[in-house]
Amino acid sequence: MKKISKKTLNSSFWRWWYGNLTCFSHEHMQTFGYMWAMIPILKELYPTHEEQAEKLQTYYAFFNTEPQIGCIVVGVTAGLEEARANGAEGIDDEMINGIRAGLMGPLAGIGDSLIVGTYIPILLGIAVGLAEGGSVIGPIFYIVVWNITSTWFQKFVFDKGYSLGGSAVELLVGEKATAFRESVIVMGQVIVGAMAASWVNITTPLQIATNSEGEPVMLQANLDGAFPKILTMLFVVFCWWLQAKKGLTPIKVLLLMAVIAFVGSVLGILG
Amino acid sequence: MSLFQAILIGLVSCTAASTIACLGTTVGNYTLNRPLVASMIVGIILGDVSGCILIGIPMQVMWIALVTPGGTVASDLRAVSYIGIPLAYVGVKAAGIDPASDEAFQLASSISAMTGTIGITLFYGTAMMNLIWQHIGWAKLDKGDFEIVGKVDALMPLISHFCLSFLPVTLLCYFGSGAVEEVFKTLDVSVWYVKALLCVGSVLPAVGIAILLKSVVNKTSDLVFFLLGFVLAAAMGLTLLAATVVGGVFALINYQMTMIKIEANKGGGAAVVVEEEEDI
Numbered sequence: 001m002k003k004i005s006k007k008t009l010n011s012s013f014w015r016w017w018y019g020n021l022t023c024f025s026h027e028h029m030q031t032f033g034y035m036w037a038m039i040p041i042l043k044e045l046y047p048t049h050e051e052q053a054e055k056l057q058t059y060y061a062f063f064n065t066e067p068q069i070g071c072i073v074v075g076v077t078a079g080l081e082e083a084r085a086n087g088a089e090g091i092d093d094e095m096i097n098g099i100r101a102g103l104m105g106p107l108a109g110i111g112d113s114l115i116v117g118t119y120i121p122i123l124l125g126i127a128v129g130l131a132e133g134g135s136v137i138g139p140i141f142y143i144v145v146w147n148i149t150s151t152w153f154q155k156f157v158f159d160k161g162y163s164l165g166g167s168a169v170e171l172l173v174g175e176k177a178t179a180f181r182e183s184v185i186v187m188g189q190v191i192v193g194a195m196a197a198s199w200v201n202i203t204t205p206l207q208i209a210t211n212s213e214g215e216p217v218m219l220q221a222n223l224d225g226a227f228p229k230i231l232t233m234l235f236v237v238f239c240w241w242l243q244a245k246k247g248l249t250p251i252k253v254l255l256l257m258a259v260i261a262f263v264g265s266v267l268g269i270l271g
Numbered sequence: 272m273s274l275f276q277a278i279l280i281g282l283v284s285c286t287a288a289s290t291i292a293c294l295g296t297t298v299g300n301y302t303l304n305r306p307l308v309a310s311m312i313v314g315i316i317l318g319d320v321s322g323c324i325l326i327g328i329p330m331q332v333m334w335i336a337l338v339t340p341g342g343t344v345a346s347d348l349r350a351v352s353y354i355g356i357p358l359a360y361v362g363v364k365a366a367g368i369d370p371a372s373d374e375a376f377q378l379a380s381s382i383s384a385m386t387g388t389i390g391i392t393l394f395y396g397t398a399m400m401n402l403i404w405q406h407i408g409w410a411k412l413d414k415g416d417f418e419i420v421g422k423v424d425a426l427m428p429l430i431s432h433f434c435l436s437f438l439p440v441t442l443l444c445y446f447g448s449g450a451v452e453e454v455f456k457t458l459d460v461s462v463w464y465v466k467a468l469l470c471v472g473s474v475l476p477a478v479g480i481a482i483l484l485k486s487v488v489n490k491t492s493d494l495v496f497f498l499l500g501f502v503l504a505a506a507m508g509l510t511l512l513a514a515t516v517v518g519g520v521f522a523l524i525n526y527q528m529t530m531i532k533i534e535a536n537k538g539g540g541a542a543v544v545v546e547e548e549e550d551i
Contacts, residue, residue: 015421018295023424025401032408032424039420053415060412067296112338117486120301121336122515127307128328129511133371134321139311143302150297175533183526186496188487190518193500194511196480199332201373202473229505235474237494239481244488250345254384254478258471265470266463 002045002085004078004162011040013158016074017151020067029064034074041078045085055081058093065104066111071154072168073103075161099166106173114181118188120146125195202232204270272317272361272448279316281441283309284353285432289344289394291401293432306330306383309352317360325370326360327352330383332476336483345482350390353440354447355382361448365455374460377472384475393435400431496521 016037023032038059042052065073077096084091123146131138160168171177206219223230239257242248248256264270285293287309292299302308310327314320334346359382363375408423459465484497496518503509503517 017297019421019424021290021296021300022293023401023404023428024291025398025405027402028405032405032420035417035420036424039417050415053412053417056412056417056420113486116338117336117483121483121486124305124307124331124335125511126515128331131307131324131328134324136311136320136324139308139324142305143308147297147302150301154297176530179526179529179533182529183522185487185489186493186525187515187518187522189484189493189496190500190503190521191511191515192480192484192487193497193502194504194509194514194518195332195335195483195500196477196497197501197504198511199329200473200476200480202477227506229501232477233498233501233505235477236480236484237497239478240484240488240494243481244485250478250482251388253481254388254475257474257478258384261471261474262467264474265467271466271470271473 002082004041004044004082008040008044009078009159009162012037012074012078013071013155015040016067016071016158017154020070028062030067030070031060031063033067034063035059037074038077038081041081045081055084058096061097061100063100063104065108066115068115068150068154069107069111069157069172070104072157072161072172073100073107075158075163076103076165076168079162079165103169107169110172110181114184115150118185121195122188122191125191128199196232196236197229200232200236201229202235202270204231206269272357272444274445276316277441277445277448280313280353280357280444281437283312283316284349284440285429285436287352288349288397288432288436289347291394291397291428291431292349293429304348304352306334306348306352306356310356313353313356313360317357319360322364322370323356323360326363326375326379327356329376329379329472329476330355330359333380333383333479334387334482335479336486338486344391344394346387347390347392347394348387349436349440350386350393351383354390354443355379355386357444358382358386358447358451362451362455362458365452366458366460368460373473374469377469380472380475381468384478393439396435397428397431400435401428404428404431 016033019036020030020033024030035056038056039052042055046052046055059077076099080091080096080099084096123142127138127142129138130141157168157172160171164171203220204223207216208219208222209217211217220231227233235257239253242253242256243250261270283303287294287299287303289304290296290300292304294303303312306327307324310323310330311320313327314323317323330351334348334351337344337346337348359379360370362382363370363378368375368378404423404427407427408419411417411419460469488494488497499521500514500518503514504511509517
């Protein structure tokens with residue numbers, strides 16, 4: 001029985017952790033990073049150079065996913081490769097690439113929404129709060145917490161992928177995991193609301209009337225009396241609506257908002 | 272800015288060159304490439320850490336959520352972090368604006384949006400140039416030489432970074448800072464067009480937050496939670512951390528309710544199976 005040593009698994013993991021996107025192109029995306037991570041494993045499992053080179057051809061296939069959660073796929077293929085070297089039946093190029101291709105889409109969706117779209121913004125949000133007044137505590141907090149938690153998570157799913165094989169994916173896409181993910185996203189929604197109110201401040205200098213004592217009555221003060229920062233809220237929801245419901249790209253929305261703000265300021269409505 | 276400082280910023284920009292960063296995804300792209308972290312590093316290089324962090328905060332807010340599905344990006348953060356931050360800092364200093372003021376915040380937001388979108392060319396340029404190294408790699412692989420893979424993945428892209436990160440960043444920082452200083456020295460924030468530009472800077476962060484909102488909202492009714500968070504901060508004055516706790520409570524309730532539903536469905540599913548058996 002061949003067994004991949006701990007050292008080889010670690011070297012495969014660190015190669016992927018480091019090199020998953022270092023040679024990114026739109027043609028092959030993460031393919032080279034993947035091959036580089038598999039080489040130590042193939043070298044240990046197969047004795048001859050010819051056999052190693054032949055087995056590497058399995059990983060010539062296109063690969064792209066959210067690379068951090070994607071550690072699990074590298075772990076799973078390490079396990080599969082070990083089984084193949086031990087002569088397990090039914091494990092061939094087609095089967096391995098079927099698993100890889102089947103996992104990369106769903107994992108990219110989960111990784112993008114959970115890690116990149118929720119976890120990182122929450123951490124950065126807290127860090128921005130800590131950095132108020134120009135304090136270094138903010139960036140240092142982010143550097144430390146992000147790198148430790150993220151690397152730990154990547155190693156964890158890599159090891160799970162290797163030891164549990166395909167069923168490890170249940171950890172990430174099963175009912176319980178989905179419920180957990182959706183709940184974290186609820187928390188994310190609340191936090192994004194707080195971020196919008198804390199960081200965006202859109203105001204109007206419009207004067208709507210003069211009161212009995214001859215003092216100006218400002219629209220902004222009246223709006224704030226009814227719903228604090230309502231103008232900011234409306235702008236954020238409008239920008240969201242343009243992207244989510246009208247399908248505008250972020251760059252188009254940026255341009256549109258720049259024009260609205262510029263014209264609004266010149267007309268004396270905004271700013 | 273001295274040439275030495277510009278070179279240092281250029282070097283760091285390679286380690287953090289967006290998705291393709293030469294220090295990898297976790298450390299390069301998601302740490303050193305974030306404007307908040309970059310502002311600290313640029314601050315160390317320029318000798319004013321807290322001033323640069325104050326400029327970096329609005330730049331970070333602008334691009335707080337940047338998902339790159341399938342390799343399409345809305346902004347290149349390396350340009351924001353290592354061209355936008357140093358130039359904005361130099362400009363704010365030359366204009367005599369306090370980095371902690373609203374004007375500095377709005378100015379930095381505008382510069383962040385501009386450098387980020389224009390900087391996309393650097394991202395696509397690097398990805399295109401990497402094709403050369405990959406083609407060298409495939410040619411060697413065809414001959415059975417797989418030792419090339421590591422070089423293609425880790426070493427050769429450094430040439431792409433030299434051409435598309437180090438050179439543009441260093442040159443823009445070095446020559447751009449002088450030009451920016453000249454323009455900003457005479458900046459008068461009460462002129463109508465400067466006011467309008469600052470107004471643009473106050474509206475643009477709404478787009479950044481909306482990008483983030485889009486990544487967490489799946490159905491329109493989810494906006495209720497967004498509104499809850501908004502009201503917590505705007506009307507009740509909670510800080511972000513405090514609002515996180517309230518969000519956590521709702522997350523826990525949601526998790527428990529979903530688990531109850533799953534359990535109930537399991538029970539229900541079993542019942543259906545039994546019924547079917549009876550029908551037979």
